Amino acid sequence: MIHFVGAGPGAPDLITVRGQKLLQEADVIIYAGSLVNPALLDAKKADCAVYNSAHMTLEEVLDVMKKAEAAGKMTVRLHTGDPCLYGAIREQMDALKQMDIVYDICPGVSAFCGAASALELEYTLPGVSQTVIISRTAGRTPVPEKESIPELAKHQATMVLFLSTGHLPKLQKELLEGGYAADTPAAICYKATWPEEKRFLCTVGTLAETAEREKIMSTALIIVGNIIGEQYDRSLLYDPSFTTAFRDASE
Template sequence: MILFVGAGSGAEDLITVRGYRYLQEADIIVYAGSLVNPGLLKVKKEGCEVYNSAKMTLEEVLEVMIKGEREGRSVVRLHTGDPCLYGAIREQMDALDAEGISYEYCPGVSSFCGAASALKAEYTLPDVSQSVVITRMAGRTPVPERESIRSFAAHQATMVIFLSTGMLKKLQEELMAGGYAKDTPAAIVYKATWPDEKVLRCTVDSLAKTAEKENITKTALIVVGKVLDGEYDRSRLYDPSFTTEFRQASEGGKDNG
């Protein structure tokens, strides 16, 4: 069995209980060494083989995993955050399907959740934003034109932007061209939940200068939207005048539509 495991956003204790157990039991661990906290490997058992996939090709990763599985060994493929986001796991799963090898996927805590924690933010606030756009700038890996930063910015939803810290001048230009005002609240969260985490609050038009001042060029998330600052309406769910399935309104009563 191949076990794909989300390592969490950085802190060693933000891996799931299930993922932690899988690491303890693994005979082979292939981990994304460029981003996964190496402290997670401290729980591995004696004799466990460890491979850093940052130095490997897809073919080399698959060779290790397939060989290990066919030898009857437990193999953990440890990805950063939750591998459903920019994790390049589909190509691995398809290759395992072609070989008739079974696998399991253990989710993890994504860095966009870790960033919200660092910011003490709620991405969805009543009458401010009820949607979160998770995206990236086009770089060496292209982005479909219909999913450009500019087109998403037109919605004025909360945006969490991955893999774009090295292109902040262009990013802020695209955000403003799409409709965000230059003074829209923004933040740069460097290494969310790691011991050296940094939270830099700024505005859309100062993203590049803020990062330059702090010498941040990679391993950061960009968060944009009015949810980071300003007024919002109280949630209806806990409003005493709002009736729900579990509680009757105490002040005038409204249905839960």
């Protein structure tokens, strides 16, 4: 059987209990070496075969899976964060279905959660933003026009941008075109939860300058929005004047 496992945002102890157990039991591990912390592999069995998919094509990954399955071995396909975000798992699952190979998915903690914890942020502050837009700027992989950064920026919601650090001058320009003011708070979080984690607070207007000054060129998330600021409303859920299904208002 094939298990797609979310490795978490970086720190080895932020993988799920289920994911850790699957790693310990795996006969074969195929991991996304460009992003997954190799320290996670310390949990593997001594005789476990390990493949780094950063050096492999889809066809080569599938060939390893097929051979492992034919030999009655259990395979873990280890993806960074949660596999459902920029994990390219759909094409793998569709191919496995065609080969009648059974698989399942073990979710993981996404890097955008790790970045929020590192920066001590709440993405959904009352009175500021109740929506989180997770996206990326177009690079060699295109983005649908209706999901371009200027179009998404019009919402003025919290934005978390993956895979965009290498395009920050372009991203900064697109955010400004979409309506964010230059002084809108922003942050760059490099390798959230890893030992080498770095965090930088800046503004939309200084995103590119900040990354260049700090020599951040990849493996970072960009967060944009006023949730990084100081102003927000108190949550009604815990307000004494607010009645809920579990508590009557006290004043």
